[in-house]
Amino acid sequence: MADYSSKDTKCPGCGGKLIFDPEQQLLCCDFCGNTYSPEKIELLLQIPEIDTGDAGESEEDKCELVCDSCGAVLITDKNTSATTCTFCGSPAIITRRLSKQFRPDYIIPFEVSRQEAETKFVEFARSKKYVPKDYFSKSNIESVQGIYVPFWIMSSRCKVSTRGEGLKKRAVYKDKYSLMSDFDVKYDNVPFDGSLEISDGLMEAIEPFDISRRIPFASSYLQGFYAQKFNLTTDNLADRILARMKHYGRETASMSFSGYESVHFGACAVRPYELEHTYALYPVWFLNYKYGNRHYMCAVNGQTGKTDGYLPVDEVKRKARLIRHRIVDALLILMCVAIFGALLAALYWLGATFITSSAGLVLILALVCLASPIGMMVFIGYHHKSNLGAKIEPIAEFLTRPVSKLAARRHQSYLNLCNETNMEVGPRPPAEEYYDSRAKIEFENSELYSNPEL
Protein backbone atom coordinates (compact mmCIF):
# COMPACT_ATOMS: atom_id res chain seq x y z
CA MET A 1 0.00 0.00 0.00
CA ALA A 2 1.10 3.53 -0.65
CA ASP A 3 2.14 5.70 2.23
CA TYR A 4 -0.67 8.24 2.60
CA SER A 5 1.00 10.16 5.36
CA SER A 6 3.75 11.20 2.96
CA LYS A 7 3.85 14.90 2.22
CA ASP A 8 3.66 14.11 -1.51
CA THR A 9 0.01 13.10 -1.46
CA LYS A 10 -1.72 16.34 -2.28
CA CYS A 11 -5.39 17.15 -2.65
CA PRO A 12 -6.33 16.62 -6.31
CA GLY A 13 -8.79 19.50 -5.98
CA CYS A 14 -6.62 22.27 -4.57
CA GLY A 15 -3.14 20.89 -3.94
CA GLY A 16 -3.56 21.16 -0.14
CA LYS A 17 -2.21 18.64 2.32
CA LEU A 18 -4.20 15.45 2.83
CA ILE A 19 -4.59 13.95 6.30
CA PHE A 20 -5.99 10.50 7.02
CA ASP A 21 -9.06 10.59 9.24
CA PRO A 22 -9.29 7.20 11.03
CA GLU A 23 -12.91 7.75 12.00
CA GLN A 24 -14.15 8.15 8.44
CA GLN A 25 -11.36 6.01 6.96
CA LEU A 26 -10.93 8.81 4.44
CA LEU A 27 -8.24 11.26 3.47
CA CYS A 28 -9.34 14.81 4.20
CA CYS A 29 -7.96 17.96 2.68
CA ASP A 30 -6.66 20.44 5.24
CA PHE A 31 -7.50 23.32 3.00
CA CYS A 32 -10.71 22.75 0.98
CA GLY A 33 -12.28 20.03 3.14
CA ASN A 34 -12.76 17.53 0.30
CA THR A 35 -12.50 13.87 1.25
CA TYR A 36 -11.10 10.97 -0.77
CA SER A 37 -10.94 7.24 -0.19
CA PRO A 38 -7.34 5.92 -0.14
CA GLU A 39 -8.11 3.70 -3.15
CA LYS A 40 -9.28 6.71 -5.13
CA ILE A 41 -6.15 8.75 -4.29
CA GLU A 42 -4.00 5.81 -5.33
CA LEU A 43 -5.87 5.56 -8.61
CA LEU A 44 -5.74 9.31 -9.23
CA LEU A 45 -1.95 9.18 -8.98
CA GLN A 46 -1.95 6.75 -11.92
CA ILE A 47 -4.25 8.71 -14.25
CA PRO A 48 -2.65 11.47 -16.34
CA GLU A 49 -4.44 14.59 -17.50
CA ILE A 50 -5.40 14.30 -21.17
CA ASP A 51 -5.73 16.95 -23.90
CA THR A 52 -4.51 19.73 -21.67
CA GLY A 53 -1.31 21.14 -23.17
CA ASP A 54 -1.21 23.86 -25.84
CA ALA A 55 -1.73 22.80 -29.43
CA GLY A 56 1.51 22.34 -31.35
CA GLU A 57 2.37 23.35 -34.89
CA SER A 58 1.85 19.80 -36.08
CA GLU A 59 -1.82 20.22 -35.27
CA GLU A 60 -2.50 23.14 -37.62
CA ASP A 61 -4.34 20.89 -40.06
CA LYS A 62 -7.18 20.51 -37.56
CA CYS A 63 -9.72 23.03 -36.35
CA GLU A 64 -12.31 23.32 -33.61
CA LEU A 65 -16.03 23.75 -34.09
CA VAL A 66 -17.54 25.36 -31.03
CA CYS A 67 -21.27 25.40 -30.39
CA ASP A 68 -22.31 28.89 -29.33
CA SER A 69 -25.38 27.49 -27.64
CA CYS A 70 -24.18 24.57 -25.49
CA GLY A 71 -20.42 25.03 -25.62
CA ALA A 72 -19.63 21.56 -27.01
CA VAL A 73 -16.34 21.40 -28.91
CA LEU A 74 -15.72 19.14 -31.90
CA ILE A 75 -12.43 18.65 -33.69
CA THR A 76 -12.29 18.13 -37.42
CA ASP A 77 -9.97 18.68 -40.35
CA LYS A 78 -9.80 22.09 -42.02
CA ASN A 79 -12.05 21.07 -44.91
CA THR A 80 -14.97 19.74 -42.90
CA SER A 81 -17.60 22.00 -41.39
CA ALA A 82 -20.79 21.39 -39.47
CA THR A 83 -24.21 22.93 -39.95
CA THR A 84 -25.76 21.96 -36.63
CA CYS A 85 -24.49 20.93 -33.21
CA THR A 86 -24.74 17.18 -32.56
CA PHE A 87 -25.62 17.72 -28.93
CA CYS A 88 -28.18 20.53 -28.94
CA GLY A 89 -29.11 20.97 -32.59
CA SER A 90 -28.15 24.65 -32.60
CA PRO A 91 -26.96 26.02 -35.97
CA ALA A 92 -24.67 28.57 -34.30
CA ILE A 93 -21.29 26.92 -34.87
CA ILE A 94 -18.04 28.88 -34.66
CA THR A 95 -14.88 27.62 -36.34
CA ARG A 96 -11.58 28.42 -34.65
CA ARG A 97 -8.05 27.08 -34.56
CA LEU A 98 -7.17 24.25 -32.20
CA SER A 99 -6.77 25.65 -28.71
CA LYS A 100 -5.54 22.60 -26.81
CA GLN A 101 -3.48 19.66 -27.93
CA PHE A 102 -5.29 16.69 -29.36
CA ARG A 103 -3.15 13.58 -29.55
CA PRO A 104 -5.00 10.33 -29.24
CA ASP A 105 -2.77 7.24 -29.44
CA TYR A 106 -5.14 5.13 -31.50
CA ILE A 107 -8.26 5.24 -33.59
CA ILE A 108 -10.76 2.60 -34.65
CA PRO A 109 -12.02 3.78 -38.05
CA PHE A 110 -15.72 3.70 -38.93
CA GLU A 111 -16.82 0.39 -40.45
CA VAL A 112 -20.57 1.06 -40.39
CA SER A 113 -21.60 3.37 -43.23
CA ARG A 114 -23.91 6.35 -42.81
CA GLN A 115 -26.69 4.52 -44.63
CA GLU A 116 -26.37 1.43 -42.45
CA ALA A 117 -26.45 3.66 -39.37
CA GLU A 118 -29.65 5.38 -40.57
CA THR A 119 -31.30 1.97 -41.02
CA LYS A 120 -30.17 0.92 -37.53
CA PHE A 121 -31.70 4.05 -35.97
CA VAL A 122 -35.03 3.45 -37.72
CA GLU A 123 -35.10 -0.24 -36.71
CA PHE A 124 -34.26 0.67 -33.13
CA ALA A 125 -37.01 3.31 -32.89
CA ARG A 126 -39.52 0.85 -34.43
CA SER A 127 -38.74 -1.62 -31.64
CA LYS A 128 -39.88 0.96 -29.05
CA LYS A 129 -43.39 2.11 -28.19
CA TYR A 130 -45.02 5.51 -28.86
CA VAL A 131 -42.06 7.06 -30.66
CA PRO A 132 -43.33 10.30 -32.29
CA LYS A 133 -44.03 9.91 -36.00
CA ASP A 134 -41.78 12.84 -36.82
CA TYR A 135 -38.81 10.84 -35.52
CA PHE A 136 -38.97 8.69 -38.64
CA SER A 137 -39.01 11.70 -40.97
CA LYS A 138 -36.29 11.86 -43.59
CA SER A 139 -34.94 15.14 -42.24
CA ASN A 140 -34.48 13.70 -38.76
CA ILE A 141 -32.98 10.36 -39.80
CA GLU A 142 -30.60 12.06 -42.21
CA SER A 143 -29.25 14.30 -39.43
CA VAL A 144 -27.06 11.46 -38.08
CA GLN A 145 -23.49 12.50 -37.34
CA GLY A 146 -20.39 10.36 -37.10
CA ILE A 147 -18.25 11.29 -34.14
CA TYR A 148 -15.01 9.82 -32.87
CA VAL A 149 -15.57 9.66 -29.12
CA PRO A 150 -12.50 9.98 -26.89
CA PHE A 151 -12.02 6.91 -24.71
CA TRP A 152 -9.57 6.26 -21.96
CA ILE A 153 -8.68 2.57 -22.26
CA MET A 154 -7.55 0.94 -19.06
CA SER A 155 -5.76 -2.35 -18.57
CA SER A 156 -5.00 -3.18 -15.00
CA ARG A 157 -4.51 -5.86 -12.45
CA CYS A 158 -6.95 -5.46 -9.58
CA LYS A 159 -6.80 -6.78 -6.06
CA VAL A 160 -10.41 -7.44 -5.16
CA SER A 161 -11.75 -8.21 -1.72
CA THR A 162 -15.48 -8.65 -1.32
CA ARG A 163 -17.97 -9.97 1.21
CA GLY A 164 -21.42 -11.33 0.60
CA GLU A 165 -24.13 -13.81 1.29
CA GLY A 166 -25.32 -17.02 -0.34
CA LEU A 167 -28.52 -19.02 0.03
CA LYS A 168 -28.78 -22.79 -0.40
CA LYS A 169 -32.16 -24.42 -0.78
CA ARG A 170 -33.21 -27.06 1.76
CA ALA A 171 -36.50 -28.97 1.99
CA VAL A 172 -38.54 -26.27 3.73
CA TYR A 173 -36.06 -23.54 4.58
CA LYS A 174 -32.89 -22.03 3.16
CA ASP A 175 -29.38 -22.17 4.56
CA LYS A 176 -27.58 -18.85 4.70
CA TYR A 177 -23.80 -18.66 4.25
CA SER A 178 -21.38 -15.78 4.71
CA LEU A 179 -19.13 -15.62 1.68
CA MET A 180 -15.71 -14.07 1.39
CA SER A 181 -13.78 -13.75 -1.81
CA ASP A 182 -10.31 -12.36 -2.39
CA PHE A 183 -8.68 -12.54 -5.76
CA ASP A 184 -6.36 -10.89 -8.17
CA VAL A 185 -7.73 -10.35 -11.64
CA LYS A 186 -6.52 -8.67 -14.79
CA TYR A 187 -8.96 -6.65 -16.86
CA ASP A 188 -7.89 -5.73 -20.34
CA ASN A 189 -8.83 -2.66 -22.36
CA VAL A 190 -11.88 -1.49 -20.42
CA PRO A 191 -13.07 1.71 -22.13
CA PHE A 192 -14.24 4.85 -20.33
CA ASP A 193 -15.57 7.67 -22.47
CA GLY A 194 -14.04 11.05 -21.72
CA SER A 195 -16.88 13.24 -22.96
CA LEU A 196 -19.08 15.24 -20.62
CA GLU A 197 -21.77 15.70 -23.28
CA ILE A 198 -22.24 11.99 -23.99
CA SER A 199 -24.10 9.72 -21.56
CA ASP A 200 -21.79 7.16 -19.92
CA GLY A 201 -24.63 4.65 -19.75
CA LEU A 202 -25.27 4.97 -23.48
CA MET A 203 -21.59 4.42 -24.33
CA GLU A 204 -21.48 1.35 -22.07
CA ALA A 205 -24.63 0.01 -23.70
CA ILE A 206 -23.08 -0.01 -27.18
CA GLU A 207 -19.83 -1.64 -26.00
CA PRO A 208 -17.83 -3.70 -26.74
CA PHE A 209 -15.49 -2.44 -29.42
CA ASP A 210 -12.91 -4.74 -30.97
CA ILE A 211 -9.70 -3.05 -29.92
CA SER A 212 -7.53 -5.43 -31.96
CA ARG A 213 -8.64 -3.43 -35.02
CA ARG A 214 -7.22 -0.15 -33.73
CA ILE A 215 -4.57 1.72 -35.69
CA PRO A 216 -2.27 4.61 -34.77
CA PHE A 217 -4.07 7.93 -34.95
CA ALA A 218 -3.65 10.12 -38.01
CA SER A 219 -5.53 13.36 -38.74
CA SER A 220 -6.66 12.10 -42.14
CA TYR A 221 -9.30 9.92 -40.44
CA LEU A 222 -11.13 13.06 -39.38
CA GLN A 223 -12.05 14.01 -42.96
CA GLY A 224 -15.81 14.17 -43.09
CA PHE A 225 -16.04 13.15 -39.46
CA TYR A 226 -15.76 14.90 -36.11
CA ALA A 227 -13.94 14.02 -32.95
CA GLN A 228 -14.44 15.15 -29.41
CA LYS A 229 -11.72 16.13 -27.03
CA PHE A 230 -11.31 14.62 -23.63
CA ASN A 231 -13.15 17.01 -21.32
CA LEU A 232 -13.67 14.86 -18.27
CA THR A 233 -11.68 15.49 -15.10
CA THR A 234 -9.45 12.72 -13.74
CA ASP A 235 -11.49 12.94 -10.53
CA ASN A 236 -14.68 12.02 -12.37
CA LEU A 237 -12.82 9.32 -14.28
CA ALA A 238 -11.42 7.79 -11.07
CA ASP A 239 -14.93 7.56 -9.58
CA ARG A 240 -16.20 5.80 -12.68
CA ILE A 241 -13.27 3.40 -12.84
CA LEU A 242 -13.69 2.42 -9.18
CA ALA A 243 -17.46 2.01 -9.51
CA ARG A 244 -17.10 -0.20 -12.58
CA MET A 245 -14.25 -2.27 -11.13
CA LYS A 246 -16.27 -2.86 -7.95
CA HIS A 247 -19.25 -3.93 -10.01
CA TYR A 248 -17.04 -6.31 -12.00
CA GLY A 249 -15.39 -7.53 -8.77
CA ARG A 250 -18.75 -8.55 -7.31
CA GLU A 251 -19.73 -10.17 -10.60
CA THR A 252 -16.48 -12.16 -10.78
CA ALA A 253 -16.80 -13.24 -7.13
CA SER A 254 -20.43 -14.35 -7.64
CA MET A 255 -19.40 -16.63 -10.49
CA SER A 256 -16.72 -18.32 -8.40
CA PHE A 257 -19.26 -19.89 -6.01
CA SER A 258 -21.37 -22.83 -7.11
CA GLY A 259 -24.20 -24.81 -5.54
CA TYR A 260 -26.07 -21.75 -4.30
CA GLU A 261 -29.57 -20.75 -5.20
CA SER A 262 -28.60 -17.10 -5.00
CA VAL A 263 -25.40 -15.21 -4.24
CA HIS A 264 -25.15 -11.53 -3.42
CA PHE A 265 -22.01 -9.49 -2.82
CA GLY A 266 -22.11 -6.09 -1.16
CA ALA A 267 -18.97 -4.57 0.36
CA CYS A 268 -16.16 -4.59 -2.16
CA ALA A 269 -12.68 -3.08 -2.06
CA VAL A 270 -10.73 -2.82 -5.29
CA ARG A 271 -7.14 -1.76 -5.77
CA PRO A 272 -6.08 -1.33 -9.40
CA TYR A 273 -2.32 -1.63 -9.88
CA GLU A 274 0.14 -2.14 -12.75
CA LEU A 275 -2.24 0.14 -14.57
CA GLU A 276 -1.65 0.74 -18.27
CA HIS A 277 -3.66 3.12 -20.35
CA THR A 278 -4.08 4.37 -23.86
CA TYR A 279 -6.09 7.17 -25.30
CA ALA A 280 -8.17 6.14 -28.30
CA LEU A 281 -10.96 7.42 -30.51
CA TYR A 282 -13.88 5.05 -31.03
CA PRO A 283 -16.37 5.51 -33.89
CA VAL A 284 -19.99 6.25 -32.96
CA TRP A 285 -22.95 7.41 -35.05
CA PHE A 286 -25.25 9.76 -33.17
CA LEU A 287 -28.81 10.81 -33.72
CA ASN A 288 -29.96 13.58 -31.43
CA TYR A 289 -33.67 14.34 -31.44
CA LYS A 290 -35.32 17.30 -29.78
CA TYR A 291 -38.82 16.71 -28.47
CA GLY A 292 -40.56 19.25 -26.26
CA ASN A 293 -37.59 20.92 -24.62
CA ARG A 294 -35.53 17.77 -24.09
CA HIS A 295 -32.88 16.10 -26.19
CA TYR A 296 -32.94 12.37 -26.80
CA MET A 297 -29.79 10.71 -27.99
CA CYS A 298 -29.36 7.40 -29.72
CA ALA A 299 -26.06 5.87 -30.76
CA VAL A 300 -24.81 3.19 -33.15
CA ASN A 301 -21.46 1.54 -32.51
CA GLY A 302 -19.56 2.56 -35.66
CA GLN A 303 -17.61 -0.68 -35.64
CA THR A 304 -20.20 -3.35 -34.74
CA GLY A 305 -23.56 -1.66 -35.45
CA LYS A 306 -24.86 -2.26 -31.91
CA THR A 307 -27.60 0.32 -31.27
CA ASP A 308 -29.15 1.79 -28.15
CA GLY A 309 -30.46 5.09 -26.88
CA TYR A 310 -33.11 7.27 -25.36
CA LEU A 311 -36.35 8.07 -27.15
CA PRO A 312 -39.30 10.32 -26.36
CA VAL A 313 -42.86 9.17 -25.77
CA ASP A 314 -45.70 10.71 -27.77
CA GLU A 315 -48.50 11.01 -25.18
CA VAL A 316 -51.20 11.19 -27.88
CA LYS A 317 -49.94 7.88 -29.30
CA ARG A 318 -49.93 6.44 -25.79
CA LYS A 319 -53.55 7.55 -25.16
CA ALA A 320 -54.67 5.98 -28.45
CA ARG A 321 -52.90 2.74 -27.51
CA LEU A 322 -54.49 2.73 -24.04
CA ILE A 323 -57.96 3.24 -25.55
CA ARG A 324 -57.37 0.31 -27.92
CA HIS A 325 -56.35 -1.77 -24.91
CA ARG A 326 -59.60 -0.83 -23.12
CA ILE A 327 -61.70 -1.72 -26.19
CA VAL A 328 -60.11 -5.18 -26.31
CA ASP A 329 -60.84 -5.51 -22.56
CA ALA A 330 -64.51 -4.67 -23.19
CA LEU A 331 -64.69 -7.24 -26.01
CA LEU A 332 -63.17 -9.90 -23.74
CA ILE A 333 -65.73 -9.14 -21.01
CA LEU A 334 -68.54 -9.37 -23.57
CA MET A 335 -67.16 -12.73 -24.70
CA CYS A 336 -67.06 -14.04 -21.12
CA VAL A 337 -70.65 -12.88 -20.53
CA ALA A 338 -71.74 -14.56 -23.79
CA ILE A 339 -70.10 -17.87 -22.83
CA PHE A 340 -71.63 -17.68 -19.37
CA GLY A 341 -75.05 -16.88 -20.85
CA ALA A 342 -74.78 -19.81 -23.24
CA LEU A 343 -73.92 -22.09 -20.31
CA LEU A 344 -77.00 -20.87 -18.39
CA ALA A 345 -79.21 -21.35 -21.44
CA ALA A 346 -77.89 -24.90 -21.89
CA LEU A 347 -78.55 -25.72 -18.23
CA TYR A 348 -82.05 -24.27 -18.46
CA TRP A 349 -82.79 -26.31 -21.55
CA LEU A 350 -81.50 -29.50 -19.95
CA GLY A 351 -83.38 -28.75 -16.71
CA ALA A 352 -86.61 -28.02 -18.56
CA THR A 353 -86.29 -31.24 -20.50
CA PHE A 354 -85.77 -33.43 -17.40
CA ILE A 355 -87.79 -31.32 -14.92
CA THR A 356 -89.65 -34.38 -13.65
CA SER A 357 -86.49 -36.28 -12.74
CA SER A 358 -84.15 -35.46 -9.80
CA ALA A 359 -81.32 -34.77 -12.29
CA GLY A 360 -83.48 -31.99 -13.68
CA LEU A 361 -83.86 -30.46 -10.20
CA VAL A 362 -80.10 -30.51 -9.65
CA LEU A 363 -79.62 -28.76 -12.98
CA ILE A 364 -82.18 -26.08 -12.11
CA LEU A 365 -80.46 -25.58 -8.72
CA ALA A 366 -77.06 -25.26 -10.47
CA LEU A 367 -78.63 -22.73 -12.83
CA VAL A 368 -79.90 -20.63 -9.92
CA CYS A 369 -76.46 -20.77 -8.23
CA LEU A 370 -74.55 -19.86 -11.38
CA ALA A 371 -77.00 -17.12 -12.35
CA SER A 372 -76.55 -15.44 -9.01
CA PRO A 373 -72.89 -15.04 -8.04
CA ILE A 374 -74.00 -13.52 -4.75
CA GLY A 375 -76.17 -16.52 -4.00
CA MET A 376 -73.21 -18.75 -4.82
CA MET A 377 -70.94 -16.82 -2.48
CA VAL A 378 -73.51 -16.92 0.32
CA PHE A 379 -73.93 -20.63 -0.29
CA ILE A 380 -70.18 -21.23 -0.13
CA GLY A 381 -69.78 -18.96 2.90
CA TYR A 382 -72.66 -20.58 4.74
CA HIS A 383 -71.45 -24.07 4.03
CA HIS A 384 -67.82 -23.22 4.39
CA LYS A 385 -67.24 -25.61 7.20
CA SER A 386 -69.55 -28.22 5.81
CA ASN A 387 -68.26 -30.85 3.44
CA LEU A 388 -70.27 -29.54 0.53
CA GLY A 389 -68.93 -25.97 0.82
CA ALA A 390 -65.34 -27.21 1.07
CA LYS A 391 -65.89 -29.27 -2.05
CA ILE A 392 -67.55 -26.52 -4.08
CA GLU A 393 -65.03 -23.80 -3.29
CA PRO A 394 -62.07 -25.35 -5.14
CA ILE A 395 -64.37 -26.20 -8.03
CA ALA A 396 -65.57 -22.59 -8.25
CA GLU A 397 -61.96 -21.43 -8.04
CA PHE A 398 -60.95 -23.90 -10.73
CA LEU A 399 -63.72 -22.67 -13.02
CA THR A 400 -62.89 -19.00 -12.54
CA ARG A 401 -59.10 -19.39 -12.60
CA PRO A 402 -58.62 -18.89 -16.36
CA VAL A 403 -60.71 -15.71 -16.19
CA SER A 404 -58.86 -14.26 -13.19
CA LYS A 405 -55.52 -15.15 -14.77
CA LEU A 406 -56.48 -13.42 -17.98
CA ALA A 407 -57.73 -10.37 -16.06
CA ALA A 408 -54.43 -10.11 -14.14
CA ARG A 409 -52.41 -10.38 -17.34
CA ARG A 410 -54.48 -7.73 -19.08
CA HIS A 411 -54.10 -5.42 -16.09
CA GLN A 412 -50.32 -5.90 -16.03
CA SER A 413 -49.97 -5.14 -19.73
CA TYR A 414 -52.09 -2.00 -19.19
CA LEU A 415 -49.74 -0.86 -16.43
CA ASN A 416 -46.74 -1.60 -18.67
CA LEU A 417 -48.23 0.56 -21.40
CA CYS A 418 -48.78 3.37 -18.88
CA ASN A 419 -45.21 3.20 -17.56
CA GLU A 420 -43.27 2.75 -20.80
CA THR A 421 -40.63 5.51 -20.95
CA ASN A 422 -38.01 4.53 -23.61
CA MET A 423 -35.42 5.95 -21.21
CA GLU A 424 -33.61 2.76 -20.29
CA VAL A 425 -30.54 1.58 -22.12
CA GLY A 426 -29.07 -1.91 -22.02
CA PRO A 427 -26.49 -3.03 -19.45
CA ARG A 428 -22.73 -2.71 -19.82
CA PRO A 429 -20.98 -5.86 -21.06
CA PRO A 430 -20.33 -8.49 -18.36
CA ALA A 431 -16.94 -8.76 -16.62
CA GLU A 432 -15.86 -11.73 -18.79
CA GLU A 433 -15.77 -9.44 -21.81
CA TYR A 434 -12.66 -7.81 -20.35
CA TYR A 435 -10.85 -10.66 -18.58
CA ASP A 436 -7.32 -11.14 -19.67
CA SER A 437 -7.66 -14.66 -21.05
CA ARG A 438 -3.96 -15.40 -20.46
CA ALA A 439 -4.11 -14.66 -16.74
CA LYS A 440 -5.90 -17.29 -14.64
CA ILE A 441 -7.78 -15.91 -11.65
CA GLU A 442 -6.72 -17.44 -8.32
CA PHE A 443 -9.58 -17.18 -5.87
CA GLU A 444 -9.17 -17.29 -2.11
CA ASN A 445 -12.74 -18.03 -1.18
CA SER A 446 -14.39 -19.04 2.07
CA GLU A 447 -17.95 -20.03 2.88
CA LEU A 448 -19.20 -20.00 6.45
CA TYR A 449 -22.54 -21.41 7.50
CA SER A 450 -24.36 -18.67 9.38
CA ASN A 451 -28.00 -19.60 9.98
CA PRO A 452 -31.11 -21.10 8.41
CA GLU A 453 -33.47 -18.63 6.80
CA LEU A 454 -37.06 -19.65 7.23
Ligand SMILES: [Zn+2]
Ligand atom coordinates in the same frame (compact mmCIF):
# COMPACT_ATOMS: atom_id res chain seq x y z
ZN1 LIG B 1 -8.25 20.43 -1.25
Ligand SMILES: [Zn+2]
Ligand atom coordinates in the same frame (compact mmCIF):
# COMPACT_ATOMS: atom_id res chain seq x y z
ZN1 LIG C 1 -24.66 22.66 -29.08
